[in-house]
Amino acid sequence: MxxxxxxxxxxxxxxxxxxxxxxxxxxxxxxxxRVSRATVSKYVCRYRTQGKxxxxxxxxxxxxxxxxxxxxxxxxxxxxxxxxxxxxxxIGWELKISRSTIYAVLKRAGLNRLAWMHRxxxxxxxxxxxxxxxxxxxxxxxxxxxxDGGGKRFAPGFAETQSEPKSKRSLGIDYMHVAIxxxxxxxxVEALPDExxxxxxxxxxxxxxxxxxKGVIVKRILTDNGGNYRSHAFADxxxxxxxxxxxxxxxxxxxxxxxxxxxxTLQQEWAYSRxxxxxxxxxxxxxxxINYYNLRRPHGGIDGAVPASRL
Numbered sequence: 552m553x554x555x556x557x558x559x560x561x562x563x564x565x566x567x568x569x570x571x572x573x574x575x576x577x578x579x580x581x582x583x584x585r586v587s588r589a590t591v592s593k594y595v596c597r598y599r600t601q602g603k604x605x606x607x608x609x610x611x612x613x614x615x616x617x618x619x620x621x622x623x624x625x626x627x628x629x630x631x632x633x634x635x636x637x638x639x640x641x642i643g644w645e646l647k648i649s650r651s652t653i654y655a656v657l658k659r660a661g662l663n664r665l666a667w668m669h670r671x672x673x674x675x676x677x678x679x680x681x682x683x684x685x686x687x688x689x690x691x692x693x694x695x696x697x698x699d700g701g702g703k704r705f706a707p708g709f710a711e712t713q714s715e716p717k718s719k720r721s722l723g724i725d726y727m728h729v730a731i732x733x734x735x736x737x738x739x740v741e742a743l744p745d746e747x748x749x750x751x752x753x754x755x756x757x758x759x760x761x762x763x764x765k766g767v768i769v770k771r772i773l774t775d776n777g778g779n780y781r782s783h784a785f786a787d788x789x790x791x792x793x794x795x796x797x798x799x800x801x802x803x804x805x806x807x808x809x810x811x812x813x814x815x816t817l818q819q820e821w822a823y824s825r826x827x828x829x830x831x832x833x834x835x836x837x838x839x840x841i842n843y844y845n846l847r848r849p850h851g852g853i854d855g856a857v858p859a860s861r862l
Contacts, residue, residue: 558586564606567591568598624648625656632662679734683862684767686733688810689755689774691746694822696722697830725830726750730758731813732767735861736850738813740841742834748782755788765862771795773807809852816844 559567563584570580571591581588597605624646631642639650639657646653657663680686726746730739739758743750755772762769772789774780776798789796799806821840827833849855 559584559590561603561606564594565598565603568595568606571595620652620656625660628653628656629660629662632657632660636665681734683732683735683737683765684762684769686771686773687758687762687769688731688733688807688813689758689772689780690729690807690810690814691751691777691779692727692729692814692817694725694727694742694818696725697827697833698722699829701826701828722830725834727814727817728754729810729813729817730755730762731809732762732858733773733809735767736809736813736853736858737762737765737767737845737862738841738858740817740837742837746777746779748779748784751779752782752784752788755785759788759792759794765859767862769794771797773797773799773810775799775804775807776801812852820844 567580567584567586570583571577572595577588577591577595581591584591594606627646628642631637631645635641637645639653642653643650654663725742726744728741728743728746728751731737739761741754741757743754759769769792772794774796779785780796780798786796804811817840821837822833827836844858846859847857850858853861
């Protein structure tokens with residue numbers, strides 16, 4: 552793979568060198584390939600001394616970084632992070648260095664997110680299964696339905712005061728059943744009328760079909776201890792597909808953190824991203840958002856890659 556800022560691929564570099572070797576001047580070849588004469592000379596010299604391997608991109612990292620943070624400061628920053636759970640501002644006040652430097656050090660060390668660290672030992676506990684399908688996270692989120700006309704978010708002054716006319720009439724709840732693959736982060740979501748065992752089992756069957764169509768065979772499923780996930784109907788579907796069921800520790804939702812974080816994204820970027828004039832309008836937008844999430848949205852948990860790119 553060529554460097555992101557490179558004008559030429561390895562094949563183009565080889566063609567460029569071959570033209571020089573056949574008798575063309577470097578200036579003429581540079582004009583044809585729309586690069587500088589120095590670039591042509593560089594690859595010709597590398598090819599003559601190293602062969603085709605000399606045409607491969609080299610690291611852009613400098614040989615020497617005299618302004619790199621000193622190792623003793625790096626150790627001090629990491630020690631305060633692990634011992635005190637302080638952020639860049641607090642560490643900066645203590646060590647008298649800029650918070651941008653501290654954040655860069657924490658990110659390189661993998662300590663930039665407290666959620667990835669054990670609350671007591673401060674060891675990094677973030678994990679990721681090796682292949683798509685090794686673990687599928689399931690959860691359910693209840694969302695109040697949007698009344699016709701948009702409800703409180705269209706009430707006069709709501710944007711300024713967050714207050715609205717009171718109403719005791721309930722419009723019901725949409726049960727958002729979510730599934731997210733641990734490795735790729737590819738997600739599947741349905742809005743269903745309840746979270747009964749039979750409903751959840753039918754959702755699981757459709758979710759497995761969705762992942763199977765992507766070439767993913769699910770091996771394990773992680774859920775909380777809800778009654779729908781402990782039902783016989785749900786267990787039967789898992790057994791028919793030779794899937795091992797795992798459950799989180801009671802009162803520790805962070806064990807199923809990938810599903811919890813996806814639900815938060817679902818709320819921020821879909822359910823409450825803008826005022827909807829009806830519940831039907833919001834549900835219609837769900838499919839578009841899931842396609843965007845899977846196929847185009849950069850994911851922070853996988854270094855900005857798109858979930859579908861990992862399948």
